[in-house]
Amino acid sequence: MKTISDRITEISHQLSSELAGAISELVSLGEGLVHQVRGQRLADLAFNMIEIIDRNLYERSCDVRWWATDAAAVDALANPSAESAAHAAQRLGVILNAYTVYLDLWIADADGRVIANGRPQKYPKVIGSNVAHTSWFKAAMATSSGDDYAAFDIESTPLLDNAQVATYTTAIRAGGAADGKPLGALGIFFDWQPQAAAVVAxxxxxxxxxxxxxxxxxxxxxxxxxxxxxxxxxxxxxxxxxxxxxxxxxxxxxxxxxxxxxxxxxxxxxxxxxxxxxxxxxxx
Missing domain, CATH: 3.30.450 (Beta-Lactamase)
Structure with a gap:
């Protein structure tokens, strides 16, 4: 009987050890699966955020190329005068009233002097400022055709009360033609902070x-x-x-x-x- 009892005890301990190992393995497997599912979900949510931003900024790249062909903008640079600049500023203001995601739109001549902006009352220091040294102006003047544009990382812009902006730019060309000679540049300033805050929230x-x-x-x-x-x-x-x-x-x-x-x-x-x-x- 003692031999049988000892054998039962031995088998019991062996089963307990095997069961403990199996449970530990299952727990580890379960934790790994939870880890994987959680991680992939976060990656998917991250992708969704950046995809929304990309779709939004794609529209900005279309806007800048379209507005650079506006007759008033072209005329302000082809036939510079106080009247043509005022007309261009008025036109930019109309655009801003319809596209509220922008802080301002600027037209700069070939020397980099801003001759018109859409919100002169709100940003009075913009007119007459020289942007020839800026990356966005240089990039605009270097575009090879009206089909091209340049986009830049987020930065605070002093002339826009240090607001955080995403800048998009292209050249304004003679006749508004894609192959026209660059006459100056159009810079459009996307109001980044509230739009981006809505996406991450x-x-x-x-x-x-x-x-x-x-x-x-x-x-x-x-x-x-x-x-x-x-x-x-x-x-x-x-x-x-x-x-x-x-x-x-x-x-x-x-x-x-x-x-x-x-x-x-x-x-x-x-x-x-x-x-x-x-x-x-x-x-x-």
Whole structure:
């Protein structure tokens, strides 16, 4: 009987050990699956954010090329006078009334002097300022045709009360023709902060998740250009350990999902990222 009892005890211990191992393996597998599902969801949400931005900025690239062919803008540079500049400014104002996502639109002559803007009452220092040294003016004058444009990372613009803007530009050409000689440049200044804030605040997160989640847009240098908590704008950088177009990774207890700009139509994007950083509070 003792032999049988010892054997039963041995089998019991063996089964307990095997069961414990199986349970541990199942728990580990379950945690890994949860980790994978959570990470992929964050990456998907990050992609959704940057895709919305791309679609929005694609429209900006279309706007600048279209408005550069406006007859009043062309005439203000082809036949410079106080009257033609005033007419161009009036036309820019009409456009701004319809497209409220812009802070201002500027027309600069070939020497870089701004001769007209759409909101002279709000931004009175713009007229007469010289933008020949700016990257956007140089890029506009260097475009090879009216089909081309240039887009720039987010920056604060002193002449627009230091507002954060996304600048789009192209040359205004003789006759408004795509192959016309560049007469000057059109710069359009997208009111970045409220538009971007709406995108990062609109991620499909539960009310509980929002308390431990940060939604971000980063430029190609990983500088924060939009944040759901409003912090670090144009000053903070966020390292991304992975270099693929999209994915997720863990970092110091956080789960970070990210997606590189996919571009949209003729807008190739500027290497920006959508990023979601989530850190679930520890129990207790």
């Amino acid at each position: 609109g991620s499909q997160l539960s009310a509980e998740e929002r308390s431990f989640t940060r939604c971000l847009l980063l430029d190609a240098q990983h500088r924060v250009i939009a944040a759901s908590d409003g912090k670090g704008l144009l000053s903070e950088t966020v390292a991304l350990a992975a270099r693929e177009k999209s994915g997720y990774f863990a970092d110091n207890g956080r789960m970070i999902g990210y997606a590189l700009t996919p571009g949209y139509e003729t807008y190739r994007g500027l290497g920006w990222y959508g990023v979601i950083v989530q850190q679930v509070p520890s129990a207790g």
